[in-house]
């Protein structure tokens with residue numbers, strides 16, 4: 001199996017050119033074709049000598065993803081189901097906001113974290129994606145947007161999978177998409193979301209980037225969090241909080257807490273009060289996400305007025321909080337739903 005061209009950083013492509021006896025500037029040209037002109041084959045790279053194009057074609061695979069399904073929501077959200085070379089499928093979502101277009105990428109096929117409200121984890125983890133398979137999600141979506149002259153302005157790493165369990169590939173992905181000679185997406189416009197893999201929160205804090213960090217917290221205490229997220233038994237609530245305090249102290253950056261509101265489970269006023277106690281004085285923001293109905297768990301949505309009440313309590317206690325605007329509701333845009341349907345139909 002040939003490696004994907006999107007798996008390579010510019011420096012690695014320069015090394016490859018050197019070994020192939022080519023001048024280093026050829027790597028810059030190649031990188032430009034991949035990420036600025038965004039062509040779909042080596043053949044299209046017309047300022048590279050024909051012999052070099054043939055060499056590249058022999059050494060690398062170009063196509064990392066094939067489109068299986070594309071669903072477009074009334075609100076402009078587009079959800080892709082992409083096929084991988086080994087017949088697995090992954091989801092990628094493009095969302096339109098008033099501040100620009102964002103893309104939500106996937107880092108693993110399935111997930112082993114087991115959050116009880118999430119469809120992505122139902123079949124467990126199949127495998128990690130390579131950096132190039134994550135990069136290709138952005139490039140492929142951008143190629144489609146190129147047709148209408150639109151541009152991806154921000155990236156959230158919140159699709160299926162736990163990016164901090166595929167840490168090296170995720171970091172390499174970030175190096176490739178932020179490169180000034182390529183897609184050039186600003187670090188401040190990228191958010192990586194973790195369920196709380198404590199050692200890698202410390203590692204990420206020490207990376208010295210400007211990339212935003214989001215933590216899936218979903219409960220205000222250890223006992224409830226363990227019920228909703230089995231990962232909490234491995235990395236308990238207090239240890240996650242300690243790691244986040246380290247991250248904030250080290251980077252001076254605000255952290256986002258993702259809190260999925262589940263009807264009657266973690267959405268009561270006392271949960272909001274307890275969350276406010278825990279987050280008191282922390283440089284943070286809370287993103288409240290009303291969960292979708294999860295048939296396997298019998299989880300139901302929090303009524304609208306209770307969502308607002310939860311939000312009000314946090315605000316009144318000085319905690320910065322927003323309610324996530326739902327997007328793509330009509331196309332099953334919640335994490336893992338489209339892939340789950342696809343797997344079902346394959347069976």
Ligand code: SF4
Nearest residue numbers: 111113115118121161
């Ligand atoms: S919410 Fe994220 S970390 Fe949790 S099971 Fe789903 S994909 Fe994995």
